[in-house]
Amino acid sequence: MTTSRDAAGKPARPRSPHILTLVIATASSALAMNVFLPSLPSIARDLDTDYAVVQLMVSIYLFATAGLQLFIGPASDRLGRRPVLLACLAIFVASSLLAVFVQTIETLLVLRFFQAFAAGGMVISRAVVRDTVDSDEAASRIGYITMGMALVPMIAPAFGGVLDEYYGWRATFILTLVYGVVAVLVVWLDLNETNQSPTRSIGAQFRVYPELVGSRRFWSYTLTAAFTAGAFFAFLGGGPYVASAMLGIGPSAYGFYFVLVSIGYMAGNYMTARFSTRIGRNTLMIAGNVAATAGGFIGVALFALGFDHPVSLFLPTGLVGIGNGMSLPTAYAGIVSVRPKLAGSASGLGGAIQMGGGALLSILAGALLSPTSGPYPLFAVMIASSSLAICATLYGMRIERIAGPSGGSGGRSSP
Known part of the structure; x- marks a missing residue:
């Protein structure tokens, strides 16, 4: 295959899809994650569990x-970004359709597994960014993508809560079904193939995982992303229980209060997109997680002082959202830039570690809460996770002091 070159004689980068296309693809996972949260109590009652x-x-x-x-990451490195993303979205659409008619919680849990194929939007969009822009621009572009994507989790719980109260919880899956169909059409029409150097086999991609795992920079960025997102995932696991069982708010009210969290996330994304090239990755990641840690302590203080109000839960979590918005795009850009030729695999492996850690923290937060515990275990998990994210960033800064900064263009390997 002949590689096209620019005026300077360097290999030309492929055409970048419209940023809205990447936002829509990425947001499919956020929609599936958030839209049904206000309906958890309703699902429990309806399915008698x-x-x-x-x-x-x-x-x-x-x-x-x-x-x-x-x-998904290695598959996109071998088979291409476009076909793998379209396949993932098609599975997401099919599972959303079946969820509308489900009659048992066991079947619904199985379909939730297949809905997770929406993760292809997250993984492949980050790889597409790395295919089409250099490392110095990647954090800014990912910041704009996640800022636009934040609109979905901002409005999804509110829509989900209203749909639940007026039409029942199944209507939330109709919403994901319609969104998935739109996402398939947009990606089909706008996303050209950006992977100009496909690998020889998917197995070969799995064999490069040790190379990524052996990179200290990869671990610093990945752990920063995992613990940063972990504070938010802990809220997803325990927040609905605190809101309904301790504060007595219904599905629609939960959805509207959740907007505070999404506004915070969008504000953090804007700061990343606006200032990442000026103040640097490490400063953004540290500042973001300091804000998130402060949010957890503020929540503890408000409830300890007797302010048992939804704002005491959602406003501090809004600070966690700001921290996530500042730290996550920057960490993602670092993950896919450690080994640029392995961007898909790096995005997939880093995302897997992040989401796996988030799942564990979600379970932990839910398990620690009880009618007598108050919201304090939830805030404790959020504070601990954000603090560990700060430690991971400091570890990466130490690597840079010892080994020097990594190559912005990916021209050489980094430790």
Whole structure:
């Protein structure tokens, strides 16, 4: 295959799809994760099961997302970004359709696994960015993508809560079905193939995982992303219980209060997109997780002072959202830039570790909460996770002091 070259004689990068295309593809996973959260109590009542069992809809989705990314990334490196993304979205559409008619919680949990194929949007969009722009621009572009994507989790719980109250919880899966069809059409029409150097086999891609695992930079970025997102996933696991059982708010109210979290996430994304090239990755990641840690402590203080109000739960979590918005795009850009030729595999492996850790923290937060515990275990998990993210970033900064900064263009390997 002949590689086209630019005016300077360097290999030309492929055409980048419209940023809205990447936003829509990426947001499919966020929609499937968030839209049904206000309906968890309703699903438990309708399917005659315990809340703890229904909460597995969150955990299974996160674990499935983690595992699937291990395969989606290498598959896109071998088979191409476009066909793999379209296949993932098609499975997402089919499972959403079947979920509308489900009659048992066991079947619904199985379909939640297949809905997790929406993770292809996250993995492949990051790889497409790395295919089409250099490392210095990747954090900014990913920041804009996630800022636009944040609109979906901002409005999804609110829509989900309203749909639940007026039409029942199954209507939320109709929403994911319609969104998935739109995503397939948009990707089909706009996403050209950006992987100009496909690998020889998928097995070869799995054999490069040790190369990534042996990179200290990869671990610093991946652990930063995992613990940063872990604070938010802990809220997804325990927040609905605190809101319904301790604060007594219904599905639609939960959805509207959740907007505070999404606004925070969007604000953090904007700061990343606007300032990442000026102040650097490490500063953004540290600042973001300091904000998230502060949010957890503020939540503890508000409830300890007797302010038992939804704002005491959602406003501090909004600070966690700001922290996620500042730290995650930057960490993602670092993950796919450690070995640029392995961008898909790096995105998949890094995302798998992040989502797997998030699933564990989601389960932990839910398990620690009880009618007598108050919201404090939830905030404790969020504080601990954000603090560990700071430690991971500091570890990466130490590597840079010892080994020097990694090559922005990916021209050489980094430790």
